[in-house]
Amino acid sequence: MKTIxxxxxxRSYPICIGAGIRNSAGxxxxxxxxxxxxxxxxxxxVARLYLDDVRRSLERAGFAVFSIVIPPGESQKSLQRAGAMxxxxxxxxxxxxxxxxxxxxxxxGDLAGFxxxxxQRGVNFMQMPTTLLAQVDSSVGGKVGINxxxxxxxxxxxxxxxxxxxxxxxxQSLPQRERVCGIGEVIKYGIILDKRFFEYVxxxxxxxxxxxxxxxxxxxxxxxxxxxxxxxxxxKEENMRAILNFGHTVGHALEQAGHYxxxxxxxxxxxxxxxxxFLASRLKMISAEDVRRIEEVVAAVPVPRSLGFSFSAAKLIxxxxxxxxxxxxxxxxxxxxRVGAVTLPMPVKEGAIxxxxxxxxxxxxxx
Amino acid sequence: MKTIxxxxxxRSYPICIGAGIRNSAGxxxxxxxxxxxxxxxxxxxVARLYLDDVRRSLERAGFAVFSIVIPPGESQKSLQRAGAMxxxxxxxxxxxxxxxxxxxxxxxGDLAGFxxxxxQRGVNFMQMPTTLLAQVDSSVGGKVGINxxxxxxxxxxxxxxxxxxxxxxxxQSLPQRERVCGIGEVIKYGIILDKRFFEYVxxxxxxxxxxxxxxxxxxxxxxxxxxxxxxxxxxKEENMRAILNFGHTVGHALEQAGHYxxxxxxxxxxxxxxxxxFLASRLKMISAEDVRRIEEVVAAVPVPRSLGFSFSAAKLIxxxxxxxxxxxxxxxxxxxxRVGAVTLPMPVKEGAIxxxxxxxxxxxxxx
Numbered sequence: 001m002k003t004i005x006x007x008x009x010x011r012s013y014p015i016c017i018g019a020g021i022r023n024s025a026g027x028x029x030x031x032x033x034x035x036x037x038x039x040x041x042x043x044x045x046v047a048r049l050y051l052d053d054v055r056r057s058l059e060r061a062g063f064a065v066f067s068i069v070i071p072p073g074e075s076q077k078s079l080q081r082a083g084a085m086x087x088x089x090x091x092x093x094x095x096x097x098x099x100x101x102x103x104x105x106x107x108x109g110d111l112a113g114f115x116x117x118x119x120q121r122g123v124n125f126m127q128m129p130t131t132l133l134a135q136v137d138s139s140v141g142g143k144v145g146i147n148x149x150x151x152x153x154x155x156x157x158x159x160x161x162x163x164x165x166x167x168x169x170x171x172q173s174l175p176q177r178e179r180v181c182g183i184g185e186v187i188k189y190g191i192i193l194d195k196r197f198f199e200y201v202x203x204x205x206x207x208x209x210x211x212x213x214x215x216x217x218x219x220x221x222x223x224x225x226x227x228x229x230x231x232x233x234x235x236k237e238e239n240m241r242a243i244l245n246f247g248h249t250v251g252h253a254l255e256q257a258g259h260y261x262x263x264x265x266x267x268x269x270x271x272x273x274x275x276x277x278f279l280a281s282r283l284k285m286i287s288a289e290d291v292r293r294i295e296e297v298v299a300a301v302p303v304p305r306s307l308g309f310s311f312s313a314a315k316l317i318x319x320x321x322x323x324x325x326x327x328x329x330x331x332x333x334x335x336x337x338r339v340g341a342v343t344l345p346m347p348v349k350e351g352a353i354x355x356x357x358x359x360x361x362x363x364x365x366x367x
Numbered sequence: 368m369k370t371i372x373x374x375x376x377x378r379s380y381p382i383c384i385g386a387g388i389r390n391s392a393g394x395x396x397x398x399x400x401x402x403x404x405x406x407x408x409x410x411x412x413v414a415r416l417y418l419d420d421v422r423r424s425l426e427r428a429g430f431a432v433f434s435i436v437i438p439p440g441e442s443q444k445s446l447q448r449a450g451a452m453x454x455x456x457x458x459x460x461x462x463x464x465x466x467x468x469x470x471x472x473x474x475x476g477d478l479a480g481f482x483x484x485x486x487q488r489g490v491n492f493m494q495m496p497t498t499l500l501a502q503v504d505s506s507v508g509g510k511v512g513i514n515x516x517x518x519x520x521x522x523x524x525x526x527x528x529x530x531x532x533x534x535x536x537x538x539q540s541l542p543q544r545e546r547v548c549g550i551g552e553v554i555k556y557g558i559i560l561d562k563r564f565f566e567y568v569x570x571x572x573x574x575x576x577x578x579x580x581x582x583x584x585x586x587x588x589x590x591x592x593x594x595x596x597x598x599x600x601x602x603k604e605e606n607m608r609a610i611l612n613f614g615h616t617v618g619h620a621l622e623q624a625g626h627y628x629x630x631x632x633x634x635x636x637x638x639x640x641x642x643x644x645f646l647a648s649r650l651k652m653i654s655a656e657d658v659r660r661i662e663e664v665v666a667a668v669p670v671p672r673s674l675g676f677s678f679s680a681a682k683l684i685x686x687x688x689x690x691x692x693x694x695x696x697x698x699x700x701x702x703x704x705r706v707g708a709v710t711l712p713m714p715v716k717e718g719a720i721x722x723x724x725x726x727x728x729x730x731x732x733x734x
Contacts (some may be wrong), residue, residue, distance in 0.1 A: 037695075079453075083446050090517040096691050118485065120691040121512060121523045122603075145488060150457040156488045157524065236489075324463050324487040328404075 002217070004224045006140065007232040008160060015140060015164040015224045019213055022053050022167040025128065026061025032162055034124060035097040038063045039089065041112035042103040043072040046130050049173055054103055054128065066092055070108070074260040077111050077146040079155065085115050099124035099162070105131035105178070106138035106265060110153070113144025117159035127164040131174060132182025132216075133266050135166040136189070136223035141231040141241075151322055152252055152260075158236050168220055171211045176302065179209055181266025183301050184247070186219055188269060189226045191294060192243050195340030197222050202297050209302075242345050245325060246334040247273035250360070253319040254307070262308030270303050275360040280335040282352055290339050295363070305367050313357040317350055369584070371591045373507065374599040375527060382507060382531040382591045386580055389420050389534040392495065393428025399529055401491060402464040405430045406456065408479035409470040410439040413497050416540055421470055421495065433459055437475070441627040444478050444513040446522065452482050466491035466529070472498035472545070473505040473632065477520070480511025484526035494531040498541060499549020499583075500633050502533040503556070503590035508598040508608075518689055519619055519627075525603050535587055538578045543669065546576055548633025550668050551614070553586055555636060556593045558661060559610050562707030564589050569664050576669075609712050612692060613701040614640035617727070620686040621674070629675030637670050642727040646715055647702040649722065657706050662730070672734050680724040684717055 001018035016028065029038075038058055042051055047069045055065050068088055070076050100123055102112035109127055116125035129139035145156020171179075183201075186208070190198025200218075201208065207215040227244070234241040251272030254263055263271070277294045280286040320331040325345065331353060332345035368385035383395065396405075405425055409418055414436045425432050435455055437443050467490055469479035476494055483492035496506035512523020541549075550568075553575070557565025567585075568575065574582040594611070601608040618639030621630050630638070644661045647653040687698040692712065698720060699712035 079446065079450050086446075086515055086522055087517065090515060090521060090689070093689060093696060095694060097694060118522050118524055120521060121510065121525055143488065148453055148457060150454065154457060154487060155453055155485050157485055158488055322457070322460060327462060327464065329460060 002221045004221065004228055006160070006228040008235055011160050013161060013163050015166065015228065017135075017166045017168060017217060017221050017224065019169040019217065020167060021165060022050060022128065022170060023057050025054050025165060026057040026059070026063060028163075028165060029058065029063065029126070030061050034099050036062070036064045037094060037098040038065050038101055039094055039098055040065060040067040040101045040103050041070070041085075041108055041115070042067065043070050043076070043108055045072050046104045046108070050103065050130065050170060066094065070111075072107070074107055074147070077107055079146060079148070081111065082115060082146055086119060089115075089119055096120035096123050099126055101126045101128060102139075103128045103130060105129065105134045109134055109139050110144050110156070111146060113159055113161070114146050114156055117144055117157040122159070125159060125161045127161045129164065129166050130170045131178050132171055132220075133178070133185055135168070135171070135220045136182055137185040137227065139164045139166070140224055140227045142235065151324065152256060154324060166220055166224075168213065168217050171216060174211065177264060177267070179211065180270070180301055180303060181264050183208060184266030184269040186223055187297055187301075188247055188273060189223045191273065191336055191339055192246050192334070192342045193226050193230075193340065194222070195338075197226075198339050202293075205297070205300055239344065242325075243334050243342050245345070246336065246342050247276055249320055249323065249325060249331060249333050250275040250316070250357070252323055253316040256319050257312075257316060258307065258309045263304065267303055270298050270301060271360060271364065274298055274363050275356040276333055277336055278359045279333060279348055279352060279356045280337070282355065283335065283348070285343070286336050286338060290336070293339055294336070299367060303367065305364070307364060311357075311361050313354045316357055317353055320353070369588045371588065371595050373527070373595040375602055378527050380528060380530050382533065382595065384502075384533045384535060384584060384588050384591065386536040386584065387534060388532060389417060389495065389537060390424050392421050392532060393424040393426070393430060395530075395532060396425065396430065396493065397428050401466050403429070403431045404461065404465040405432050405468055406461055406465055407432060407434040407468045407470050408437070408452075408475055408482070409434065410437050410443070410475055412439050413471045413475070417470065417497065417537060433461065437478075439474070441474055441514070444474055446513060446515070448478065449482060449513055453486060456482075456486055463487035463490055466493055468493045468495060469506075470495045470497060472496065472501045476501055476506050477511050477523070478513060480526055480528070481513050481523055484511055484524040489526070492526060492528045494528045496531065496533050497537045498545050499538055499587075500545070500552055502535070502538070502587045503549055504552040504594065506531050506533070507591055507594045509602065518691065519623060521691060533587055533591075535580065535584050538583055541578065543576075544631060544634070546578065547637070547668055547670060548631045550575060551633030551636040553590055554664055554668075555614055555640060556590045558640065558703055558706055559613050559701070559709045560593050560597075560707065561589070564593075565706050569660075572664070572667055606711065609692075610701050610709050612712065613703065613709050614643055616687055616690065616692060616698065616700050617642040617683070617724070619690055620683040623686050624683060625674065625676045630671065634670055637665050637668060638727060638731065641665055641730050642723040643700055644703055645726045646700060646719060646723045647704070649719055650702065650715070652710070653703050653705060657703070660706055661703070666734060670734065672731070674731060678724075678728050680721045683724055684720055687720070
């Protein structure tokens with residue numbers, strides 16, 4: 001088992017990574033001297049596969065476990081679902097000393113985290129990410145939230161977990177599309193911070209897609225290290241943390257254009273990175289060689305060969321303007337200077353953005 | 368103008384108290400080097416009286432002001448209203464660098480604060496309390512939140528403002544019932560922490576009810592000092608802060624029994640303090656002399672002479688059990704040991720609680 005620490009003073013916490021550690025979740029949680037009541041939040045897919053294992057381990061360790069099982073999918077990150085969950089918690093008299101455990105992917109983590117941040121002014125929170133994307137990215141760093149019909153993650157908080165417990169064995173059951181999503185964020189970490197890691201990922205892409213245990217454990221651990229490094233320096237995205245949004249300005253707009261159905265988050269990020277790398281190359285900030293390397297690795301991942309919605313650059317730009325990363329309606333981008341280094345967010349003219357979106361549309365057709 | 372500091376490390380903030388300071392709100396806010404966009408949240412009653420003054424002052428100082436005006440009343444502290452406010456903010460493209468200014472009483476402060484805590488993962492927040500209750504209590508300390516049909520303030524956060532600006536001149540326009548509500552919390556501060564202040568309040572009750580400027584300024588300042596003292600030592604109610612809940616265990620249950628209409632918060636707290644003082648006297652924790660002093664001051668305030676709902680001790684206890692201050696279904700009380708000192712929350716047998724509620728019912732009839 002590997003342990004990585006997110007350093008945030010009194011709110012520092014460990015990320016533990018290992019194969020099969022879901023079965024020792026109870027023993028692990030005992031370290032935190034938590035009150036007895038735990039609430040597992042999970043979705044129907046994960047519940048079928050792993051809820052019994054986790055519950056058994058927790059109960060063996062003396063915890064009283066209550067579970068809330070929601071349908072899968074991004075549409076659950078809504079104010080309606082949050083409202084129903086508050087009601088369920090209150091009906092079952094869950095008090096403010098309880099601990100909410102998010103057992104699932106990014107949707108479950110973001111939603112359960114938002115509930116933990118706001119139920120009775122905040123209760124203990126624990127992450128057990130079950131997807132590659134959640135293990136390498138979304139479960140670490142304390143961003144929690146839900147969507148609004150006018151934009152993704154528009155309602156939320158920074159709320160750090162007490163710990164993250166990532167069982168890499170659970171990744172074996174991931175469908176291909178979920179694997180691809182995680183790889184999107186994995187590649188992002190290479191581009192923004194670590195050229196050597198980018199090369200490792202490029203060479204091991206087949207192994208990662210196959211969820212080869214040793215390689216996947218290395219990948220999860222390195223991404224968590226990189227994210228912990230960033231979050232420890234800038235918890236609330238006042239400066240450096242914004243680099244984690246590479247690929248996300250275009251990516252979020254693509255997700256929204258497809259109503260969060262046509263493209264999943266990680267797929268949209270893969271395509272977003274291509275468009276944003278193109279922007280950097282037009283601004284003569286990155287070498288043609290590095291552009292080629294980034295595009296090649298994205299093309300080697302089985303990303304969707306068609307977007308599944310009609311592509312309108314104007315509409316996508318309109319969405320970006322409303323994104324919370326925009327400042328006074330000006331769209332900003334984190335741009336790569338080379339593999340391993342990116343800029344802080346910078347404004348880009350809308351003509352250039354339109355050009356990058358046209359390029360992306362052609363890139364997808366060429367795949 | 369008096370300034371009191373809430374000491375919370377990097378998140379410390381000033382409370383400024385003075386007559387007419389709403390008209391220099393703009394100049395005051397310039398100190399904080401905020402981005403241009405401000406959103407005033409207020410209700411229709413306060414808007415009619417003071418919105419123009421505040422807006423004018425802010426605009427003169429160069430701010431761009433957008434306002435959201437909601438109906439008055441506790442029923443606005445709902446997930447539905449919060450949802451509508453997120454939509455309005457997004458429609459008007461309010462970004463995450465904006466500042467939300469709560470101009471109003473406790474309802475506006477709690478609701479606007481919850482929006483500030485959760486809109487785009489948190490934006491700047493400023494309090495301009497307009498009622499006695501908000502100036503002496505609810506605007507200070509960072510508790511924000513909304514209600515759930517199953518309980519008050521069940522959804523919320525700890526989210527500190529950048530500053531509190533309390534214009535005591537605005538209290539002149541308060542209706543009698545609102546004055547009474549504020550006095551409930553004022554008396555509470557005397558009982559829990561400061562015997563001398565209790566005596567001052569007792570002697571000046573008529574002046575306070577008349578909102579006599581000098582007396583009211585003294586009262587607001589002293590309550591803020593006492594609250595700042597408590598909050599600085601225990602921001603998140605892990606121990607000492609719980610003493611602020613004296614009168615609130617019974618008070619919240621009474622409010623809920625009257626559907627937040629029959630009794631207002633401060634009125635319910637006044638009655639709650641009588642019931643909880645009776646509990647302390649039954650447990651032989653407080654002298655008969657001090658019980659009499661507490662009851663006399665409550666009786667001297669024009670509290671409602673009838674509750675306006677049918678009184679059921681069993682139902683009230685059931686509500687208390689579901690209160691978030693309960694631990695595993697056990698109702699706990701902050702009990703006075705004398706005027707000026709209270710205990711931390713302690714469990715009390717339900718038979719004793721029922722006795723105290725019977726006593727309260729008779730007390731109200733005797734008024």
